[in-house]
Structure formats: structure tokens, C-alpha cells
Amino acid sequence: MQLAVPLAALVTFGIHFLLSKNAPPLEAHSYRLLFLEIVGVSIVLAVAQIFWTALRKWMRHMWPIFTAAILLIGFWDMITAGFRLLPLPYFPGPAAVLRSLISDRGLLFDSTWHSLVLLLSGYTLGVIVGLVSGVCIGWSSSVRYWGMPLLKVVGPIPATAWIPLAMVVSPSAFVSAAGLVALAVWFPVTMLTASGISNTRASYLDVARTLGAGRGYLIFRVAIPAAVPNIFIGLFMGLGASFLTLVVAESIGVKSGLGWYVSWAQGWAEYGKVFAALIIMAGFFSTLMTLLFKVRDRLLVWQKGIIKW
């Protein structure tokens, strides 16, 4: 069982070795190195887990998924580079994608960095504005009267639909893209925060008032904590919307970032690079999601045992 991962790696590499004999030597070389590394690391781990219980537990849990992932790469290799079942150059094999990842790492790193900066500035701005407007709308009925119709009319417009306008209005492509990301985040955060605040259990507020609470306490120590589970749903929805907006904004207006890289590589018909950028995006976005999950678990530790996530 512990040897399933290295075995799968050998199978996958064997597929490559047998089927894609005429692959460019550089591609084959880095692909071979990768799989030798996987085989080596997994054998070392298989030995280490004999002495290390925590690692054993983790590997027991993870080995099927790793094995499947590696075999899936073998399958991909087989239908692309092997039997040429999918049209080239749109579907390069894993060895070609790996080669693109390595050869273009400088630009890819740069693009990821730019995307990160843009995403975080837009997201942070959207979250701050969204929290403030959400709390105001949720707490004060007069703000709700004026704010809610605006939110309901303007909010559902996809942020990407503003691109033509944003490019005219703002001084730089970066500012307009960050603004669009912020707009995409602002709507779900505002909506969920407002509903969380206005649905605070009345009895919590009653209790707080009989304990001598003023308005500040009621808002910041009762309504907002009570709304935090809701707020996090908004933060997750906003994060998803921000990825979408980021990629579209980058591929249209901004001349950097992963979205730009994808459309640039596509322009040169270098689909190996397109896939390489997609793989980076997958890692990039899921890392941010995971980080947000971690923040939530920390903040909502009091829910542990009440709610199954």
C-alpha cells in the first residue's frame, strides 16, 4: 500500500517511455527527472513512515489521491503525446507543459506576483468597503432604505461588464483592474454582512441592553460577532468572484499577470505555456482559498461542534 505511489510513478513514466519515443530530448529529460524525484521521495517517505506515526497517518489518508493523480498524468500523456487522440497544438502532453513551466519560470513567477498584488489590493479594498456598507445597511433601517435598492440594482451586474467604462475613467490599468476586483468582492460581502447583521437574534441584543450595553457594544460586540459566519460566506463568494474578475481584467486591460500571460501565450499558439499558467493558477487560487479557510477556522473556533463544515 505504501508503495502504491512510487509504483504509479513508474507506470506513468513507463507509459511515456514506451509511447512517446520521439519527444524532444529536453522535454523527455525533465519529465524523467520529475518522475525519478517522485519515485525517490515516495520511497523515502514509505521508509520514514515506519518510524514516524504522524506521517503514517497522513500517508494512509493521502495515498489513494496521490496515486490517482499520478496515474491521471500517465493517462493524459497517453491520449496526447502517446496516441495523438487530441488535436495538437492545443493539447500538449505533460512533458511539454512541464518543459514550459521550467523554461518560462521567470515570466511565470513575475506574472504570479503581479496577479497577487492586484488581487490582494482589489480584494482588501472590496472587503473593507463591503464590511462597512454591510454593517451600515444591516444595522440602520434608514441606511437600508436608501442603500438596499442601490445594492440590488447595481450589485448583480458582473464586475467584468464595467471593463469598458473602467478603462476610460481611471488613470491606470492597474487602478481600474483593482477597482473592478474590489467591485466584484464588494457585492457579496455587503449582501451577506447586511443579512447577518440584521438577522442577529433579538434576544442577544436584549440581553446586552440589560447588561448596560450602549450602541457601540451592540454593534461591535454583539451584531458583528453574530454575523461572522455569514460574513465568511460573503468573503468566500467574493474571493471566487475576484479570481474571475482578475483573470478577465488582466487578459483585456492590464499588461501583466497570469490572465495576461494566458492570452499572450495563446496568441503565440504556445499551448504548453497556457497549460503551465493554468496549473499555476490552480495552485495560486486554491492556496488563497485554503488560507481563508484557515482564518475562518481560527475566528469561528466557537462554532466547532455546532456546525459541520
Place this chain on the structure above:
Amino acid sequence: MVALAENESSSLRVQQVSKSFPVPDDPLARRQALSNISLSIAPGELVSLVGPSGCGKSTLLRLIAGLDTPDSGELLIGPDPINEPSAERGLVFQDPNLFPWLTVRRNIEAGLVARRVLREKRNEVGEFMQVVGLEAFADAYPHHLSGGMAQRVALARALINHPKVLLLDEPLGALDAFTRMRMQDEVLRLWENRRTTMLLVTHDIDEAIYMSDRIMIMTQRPGRIDREIGINLVRPRDRTGESFLSLRSQILEHLHLAGKGIDVSV
């Protein structure tokens, strides 16, 4: 332990108070919940309010807490009229309503934080946790507590403000019979040590007789005080003693008349 609250400023008077609510389906109609109700409670007295469900007991308690305002009439603590909620009138509900995002300790501190006196009075937090026997659970979150423990936290949270009057809205109603009797003794112990004026709303006639100095029986809609019965038994009271049982049947009989056979928990 804690300064006694027994002085003239902790008396409670309700004078000719009426309260009605709009009827949900009919915008013009209003349902009379309380009609010209008057009562007064001496400082340090423990009074129970019993009556059929829907007679306006909880409405009266909310008015005294200041969470609602009466249509007419006046409510006074000592010489001061009640206009808004205040830390001097603590309220404990049937549902403990602990803040689920705060630990036991932070729940008990809530009143001090709300009044911005936590720094000066932090030492009292430990004292109150001890009073209700929850030191071991200081860092637990409310959903880990049993019903009885949660209600003790709610009591400590209300008491840490040293309220002049403690309003109890069926605080033990959701507990099992055994826990409930233990908690009755516990509340009595708190009251005997502190002599906080207490007004207890309850469905449980035994509880009312066991605990209070005086029982007020309310009638069905619109709510009025129908009858008052002083309980002059020596504490701790014997729940099976002859005078206890005769009081009980006397109240039951009255409630059946007052409530026209409406269910009364026995």
C-alpha cells in the same frame, strides 16, 4: 462577600400599567396584553408571578427591564422612572442566551465590558465564577455546557453588574426536574447572600411556593394581578410538608378558576 443591595432604592413599583400589541393580520386591531396592572415589591423581596400562558407575564417583565415601553402607567425603581434598559435591572430568560462566540469567562465579563469597567472590576469575574461553581469551565464555549451550567453562567452574567432588581423569566423552565430543584436552591442561596430584589416568572407552582416570599397570580388576557398570597414558611422549605401542599392546592384551585381550565403545569 458582596455589598447588600437592600435599601429603598431597590424597591419596584408598577402603577396602572397597560400594554397592547398590534395584531399581525389586522392592522387596525390591537390586542390588550396588560390592563391597568399595579404591583409593588419591597427591597430584597423575592416575588413570583404565576399564571396561565399568554397572560402577559413576560410582557410585564420586558416593561420592567425597559425593553418595551407601556401604553400608559408608570414603572419605578425606588424614586426613578424606568425609561430604558439599564444594568441595574438584570434579566435572565428561559433560554440562557449566552453569546456563543464568547467563552464562559468572557460571557460573565460582558456586563463589565459593556459598562467599560472591566479593568477596575476584573477581580470580581473569578469571584462570580466561583459563586456559580464554574471555574473549571472558564475557557469553554457555551455549546459545551449543559442546560443547568449555561443557566448558571447567565445568572452570573446578570449578577456581576450588582443589579438592584433581578428579573427571572422562567429561568429554570427548560431544565430537567432534578437539575431544576438544585438550581432553585442555588438561586435562593444567591438571593439570601445578596438580598437582590427578585421577580420570578414561573409556570411551576411548586417552584413559586418553594422560593418566594409572595406569589402573585395573574389572569388571562388582558393580564391583571388577580390575587396575592404571602408565603410565610421557614426556609429551607419542605416540598412535601402539609402547609406547602395546602398552599399548592389553594393556588391550583384558583388558577383553574382564573384560567378556566387552561393547562397548568403541576
